[in-house]
Amino acid sequence: MRNLIILLVGLFASLTSQAEIIEFKLQTEDQACKGLSQVVVSQDKMVLYHLEVPMYGTGQVHLLTGNYQIDAVNKEGCAFQDVIQISDLPNKLINVNLAKSVRKTASTDMETSMGYAKPAVFNPMSYNLWPSPWWGGWGYQQFNQNFYNPCGWSMYGCGGNYYPHGGNIAMGKPNIYLTGKDEGKFKLKFTGNSFNFLATVPSFKEKEITGELRKGSIYSDNTWYPYLFYDARVSDEHFQSTQGFCGTRKEIFKFMMEGLAKYEFPNQARTDFAEYWSVKIPEALKYCVYPQASAQLDKVAPLEFTFDDKSQIQTERLFYLVIPQDYKGKRIPTKEHRFSDKPKNQWKHYSRTVAPKMPYLYEWGVGFMFE
Numbered sequence: 001m002r003n004l005i006i007l008l009v010g011l012f013a014s015l016t017s018q019a020e021i022i023e024f025k026l027q028t029e030d031q032a033c034k035g036l037s038q039v040v041v042s043q044d045k046m047v048l049y050h051l052e053v054p055m056y057g058t059g060q061v062h063l064l065t066g067n068y069q070i071d072a073v074n075k076e077g078c079a080f081q082d083v084i085q086i087s088d089l090p091n092k093l094i095n096v097n098l099a100k101s102v103r104k105t106a107s108t109d110m111e112t113s114m115g116y117a118k119p120a121v122f123n124p125m126s127y128n129l130w131p132s133p134w135w136g137g138w139g140y141q142q143f144n145q146n147f148y149n150p151c152g153w154s155m156y157g158c159g160g161n162y163y164p165h166g167g168n169i170a171m172g173k174p175n176i177y178l179t180g181k182d183e184g185k186f187k188l189k190f191t192g193n194s195f196n197f198l199a200t201v202p203s204f205k206e207k208e209i210t211g212e213l214r215k216g217s218i219y220s221d222n223t224w225y226p227y228l229f230y231d232a233r234v235s236d237e238h239f240q241s242t243q244g245f246c247g248t249r250k251e252i253f254k255f256m257m258e259g260l261a262k263y264e265f266p267n268q269a270r271t272d273f274a275e276y277w278s279v280k281i282p283e284a285l286k287y288c289v290y291p292q293a294s295a296q297l298d299k300v301a302p303l304e305f306t307f308d309d310k311s312q313i314q315t316e317r318l319f320y321l322v323i324p325q326d327y328k329g330k331r332i333p334t335k336e337h338r339f340s341d342k343p344k345n346q347w348k349h350y351s352r353t354v355a356p357k358m359p360y361l362y363e364w365g366v367g368f369m370f371e
Contacts, residue, residue, distance in 0.1 A: 019062045019063065019064060019164030019165065020062070020063055020064075020065070020086055021060050021061075021062055022060060022061050022062075022063055022084075022086070023058065023059070023060045023203050024039070024053075024058065024059055024060070024061075024070075025056070025057070025058045026039075026053050026054070026055050026056060026057055026058075026072075027055075027056060028055055028056075028078065030078070032076050032077070033055065033074065033076045033077070033078040034055050034076065035055065035074045035075050035076050036052050036053065036054050036055075036074060036075075036226075037052070037053050037054075037055070037072045037073065037074040037078070038050065038051075038052060038072060038073055038074070038135045038138070038139075039051045039052070039053050039059065039070070039071070039072045040070070040071045040072070040139070040142070040143070040147075041061050041063070041068055041069070041070055042068065042069045042070075042071070042143060042146075043066065043067070043068050043069070043152075043162070045143050045144065045146055046143075046146055046152045046153075046162070047139075047143050047146050047147055047149065047151075047152070048061075048063075048068075048151065048152045048162055048163070049061050049198070049199050049231065050139075050147075050173075050280075051199060051201050051229065052201070052226075052229070053072075053201050054223055054224060054225055054226070055074075055223075056221075056222065056223045057201065057202060057221070057223045057225060058201070058202045058203040058221050058223070059199065059200060059201040059202060059203055059229075060197075060199065060200050060203045060204070061198070061199045062163070062164050062165065062196075062197065062198050062199065063086055063164070064086070064162075064163070064164055065086050065087055066085075066086055067083060067084070067085050067086075068083070068084055068086065069081065069082070069083050069084075070082050070083075070084060071142055073135065073138050075134055129249075129250060129253050129274075129278040130274045130275060130278035131275075132278075132279070133275045133276075133279060136279055139279075148279055148280060148282070148283075149280070149282045150170075150172045150173075150280045150281070150282060150366070150368060151163075151170055151172060151368065153282055154371050155371065156284075156323070156324045156369065156371060157170070157323075157324075157368045157369035157370055157371040158170040158368050158369070158370050158371070159370075159371065160370040160371060163198055163233060163370075164196075164198075164233075165196035165198070165233045166194075166196070166233065166235075167194065167196060167233040167234045167235045167370070168235060168236055168369060168370050169233070169234050169235065169236045169239070169300075169321065169367050169368075169369065169370065170198075170231070170232075170233060170367050170368050170369070170370055171230075171231060171232040171233070171234055171301065171319065171365050171367045172231060172280075172365060172366050172367050172368065173229060173231060173276060173280075173365060173366065174229070174230055174231075174232070174301075174319065174363055174364065174365030175227040175228070175229055175269065175272060175273075175363065175364055175365070176188075176227055176228040176229070176361060176362070176363045177227050177265075177266055177268070177269045177361070177362045177363075178213060178218060178359065178360070178361055178362075179216070179266055179359070179360045179362065180357065180358050180359040180360050181213055181216070181307075181311065181313075181359040182213060182214075182215060182216045183212075183213055183214060183215075184212065184213050184307045184308065184309055184311060185210070185211070185212050185213075185307065185308040185309075186210065186211055186212070186213065186305065186306065186307050186308070187208065187209070187210045187304075187305070187306050187308075188208065188209050188210075188211075188228065188303060188304070188305050189207060189208040189209075189303065189304045189305075190207040190208075190301060190302065190303050190304075191207070191302045191303065191304060192234070192299075192300065192301055192302045194234060194235050194237075194300075195207070195232060195234050195300065195301045195302075196232060196233045196234070197230055197231070197232055198230075198231040198232055198233055199229075199230060199231040200228075200229065200230045200231075201225070201228070201229040201230075202220050202221050202223070202225060202228070203221070204230075209228070211225075226268070226272075227269070227272070232301060233370070234300050234301060235300070236300075236321075236338070236339075237300075238296050238299035238300045239290065239292050239296055239300065239321060240290065240292065240296055241290055241338050241339050241341075241343070242343060242344045242345060243290070243291070243343050243344070243345045243346070243347040243348075244288055244289050244290040244291060244342075244343030244346070244347050245288070245289050245343065245346055245347055246286060246287065246288040246289070246325065246342050246343065247286065247287065248285070248286060248287075249281055249284070249287065252281075252287050252289050252322065253277065253278065253281065255289060256273070256277070256289065256320050256366070257270065257273070257274060258349060259291060259318060259320075259347075259349050260273060260318065260364060262349035262350065263316055263318055263349070263350075263352070263362075264316075264352060264354050265316070265318075265362050265364060266362060269362055269364060273364055277366055280366075281322070281366075282324060282368075283324075284324035284325060284326060285325070285326035286324075286325040286326050287322055287323065287324050287325055288322075288323045288325055288339070288342050288343060289320050289321065289322050289323075289347075290320070290321040290323070290339060290343060290347075291318065291319070291320055291321075291347050292318075292319040292320075292321060293317065293318055293319075294315060294316065294317045294318075296319075297317040297319055297363075298317070303315075305361055307359070311359060312358070312359070313358075313359040313360065313361055314355065314358055314359070314360050314361070315360070315361045315362075315363070316360060316361070316362050316363070317361075317362075317363040317364075318363070318364050318365075319363075319364070319365040319366070319367060320365070320366045320367070321339070321366075321367050321368070321369075322366060322367070322368055323339050323368075323369065325342075339369070
């Protein structure tokens with residue numbers, strides 16, 4: 001029997017829209033359950049958050065008052081599912097003990113022992129953009145087509161009524177990678193007044209986190225992390241709307257991957273991007289993409305990164321704002337915002353040479369409008 005324990009701590013926070021911060025920690029009673037877990041927070045089968053968390057790692061999500069379901073699964077055969085009521089959580093620690101189970105799925109009549117069918121159900125929207133991740137089939141069985149949306153989806157953007165805080169842009173899954181330095185303690189802090197977290201891995205204290213680089217990998221809360229992750233809600237006031245690219249799902253996926261390559265993102269960062277966003281781009285006939293680089297992100301989501309030994313670090317940030325253009329043959333009504341027009345100019349990637357032995361912070365993300 002393989003068991004996975006997730007500790008959930010509900011912390012009441014005086015945030016807008018009656019939001020509460022729910023903190024969680026992954027634990028296990030089985031030495032075989034050590035891999036990364038996919039953690040999903042949903043409401044009535046609507047997927048609101050999808051996080052990747054290492055064993056013994058921490059994270060947090062911001063939720064409105066209500067009932068939610070939390071699911072998790074990993075490749076080692078550990079899974080869990082539980083329903084939480086936000087109003088009951090403040091100052092209360094919840095231990096959820098999960099066991100491996102074998103059952104048949106209604107759609108395939110196949111046995112499943114890790115929460116997903118064998119072979120995994122592929123995403124019908126993927127169009128072979130990238131090899132389907134192992135968790136794709138599990139997500140389809142649990143949430144149907146909702147799993148393939150990047151957030152609680154409406155028609156052309158994220159449903160604003162599902163999430164707390166203010167801002168008309170959802171920054172989806174920005175991942176932060178650190179390279180070029182093997183050892184050293186660090187502190188990362190976001191400083192923008194209009195910048196609001198929706199989720200993080202690991203858990204941040206306010207908008208700040210401390211950690212270490214050990215053998216070139218991120219170490220925080222006594223746990224190894226492949227990257228730092230967050231979801232956020234921001235305003236578009238500093239985003240550019242004149243340069244970009246429009247095309248089909250396959251075309252914009254290629255465009256975004258080429259941008260990461262031109263900016264010389266590490267191979268693992270590009271692989272992680274491809275695996276996640278080949279699954280999570282919502283349905284539409286066409287899309288327009290408005291890239292936001294460091295010049296824009298340093299105003300929208302300013303961050304401060306420092307090493308204890310005062311080492312200098314270079315930052316490279318790239319965020320793609322995606323606006324669906326046509327949904328099931330109909331033009332999406334987007335005239336109320338400044339991204340209603342297609343980009344006037346095609347965005348030009350630029351090439352650069354990474355300074356040898358210089359620490360770098362790389363950050364990629366994809367976002368959508370709130371409606």
